[in-house]
Amino acid sequence: MIGKKVMSLLQNATKLNQIIQIHALIIKTSLDGNNFVLAKLLRRLFACSSANDLLYARSVFDEIPSPDTFIWNTMIRAYLNSQNPQESMSLFFQMRHQECIPIDSYSLSLVIQACGRLKDPGNGQKLHTQVLKIGLGSDLFVETALIEMYAKFGDIEIARNILDEMAHPDLVPYNVLLAEYVRVGEINLAHDLFDRMPERDLVSWNTMIHGHASLGDVGTAKKLFDRTCERDLISWSSMIAAYAKARQSNEALRLFHEMQLANVLPDKVTMVSVLSACGDVGALGMGKMIHECIERNRIEIDLKLGTSLVDMYAKCGDIDNSLRVFNGMNNRDVFAWSAMIMGLANHGFGELALDHFSKMISEDIKPNDVTFIGVLSACSHIGLVDEGWTYFTSMSKVYDVSPKIEHYGCVVDILGRAGRLQEAMELIKSMPFAPDAIVWRALLGACRIYKNVEIAEEATVNLLELEPHVDGNYVLLSNIYSQAKEWDKVVNVRRMMKNINIQKVPGSSSIEVDNAVHEFVAGDQSHPESKKILRMLSEITARLKANGYAPLTASVLQDFDEKEKENALAHHSEKLAIAFGLLSTAPGSTIRIVKNLRVCDDCHIAIKLISRTYKRRIIVRDRNRFHHFVNGSCSCKDYW
């Protein structure tokens, strides 16, 4: 009677604390010898709880006086599902030591899976032999587990043979092998198998979508996605993740919208990809909406979701919320720390970024190469040369992380920004990597700050050899010449660009107002409120001029007269976006702009003045970093 009541209570329990109460009731009513009830309790526990609560389940398990095979298997599977195959295996061996508990084929299939995930061929082969000896060689679950195990060992041929020789395979072993082909990047073998499967279910289709996406082939992934007659949460999530990973972020967001129209509810895995797309395009409003949705639905913020929130807020210019989410996370791994350090560095909060690095080390989290990119960027953005060197040399000496070209790039940037151009050049020549365009451009950028034409020319020769068709490289060089008033050389650069037919990447700036993103390119008149915006812009220019602003016409590359140059500067995309922002947001509120290229010198000067004249905090994300313009000055201290 009581047993029945407890079973029904368990059936309806959805929260961990409910289950804990029911557990107390079980003990009180002496039902704790009833393995049937206890197995139900454990299963509900796993269904309702997160991996962190596995400890509680384990304590329940440890208290069970005489657990049967079913209960052992339930516990072994729980560890397997929570990415702890080591504990699964060790429980299996404990179970085997107790002779009164029979091991069934399911126990074996679980431990075989654990061997695969642990890459333990020693035990794996022993188990395979044992399975054959006791005549379980043609058990469906065992064979499926063997396929997964051998594939994980890298013996995918053996896995394939097992599948081929199975008498009555269902879809699962096919899907397992399919996923393994995808995991090792064998998309052609996956396709062969997919084509000759007796039938395909959603798992098969979703695996193929992910398979193409993971190789960067979003086109084929989308074709498969469009061909599926039925789509579930995982199909949508896979496709959204594919776009997010390929940095086709607007497409990812569009598909997310479509998913909602199709009435498919997103889960935390979907949210991670959507947040990463938001971060990429700087869609703060959308990102915030997702965050609210997570809180409203009490979705657990795990490491990956937490990291993507931290990253999204930082990339959308809202470093306060980024820090808030980071501080609220209950544990943080190297990804979470690196995202936070990187975010702080990009916002120019170098000291805080380095504090976070120290804290990470004191919490025994081992930094990786990405962490050091954040640390070195932090040093470079605030001009810490000696500290930068110390971190750089500590990478391999103290933390066993070997520097990559990215790290040398950061150090070149650190030296260059500090004006130590000759040392930067020497480092480029002595580093154990062939210098890439990014390294040379970093040096060239430093030459622009320090007006060093000589080193600029040497950097340019190398840069143009690697990237002859990137307009930004010529723009940088031309700016250096015009600063040095070497006008004939400016003309020469212009001629070079004309001769080899440079493709110009148009500068564009976007601003989000009321959850809608408005994008502007230079001279843009396509916005519905274009007339108002242009009127606002001339008012802004007039007010700035009254405050001493003189347009930097020398940095205009086109062959215009003075008036035309001034006009071109005045209609740069960031100025249009800011004019629109001033018109359409509340007085005193922060204006956030996302630009695809770097801000030009003239715009940087103008935005500083706008922040003072119009009493607005203006946060601009450019290609490299954030600029916080407040009351006439910029957080980058004109050091960018």
Place this chain on the structure above:
DNA sequence: GTAGGGTTAG
């Protein structure tokens, strides 16, 4: 028992 998610130089 099988499928989807996070940090990366300028």
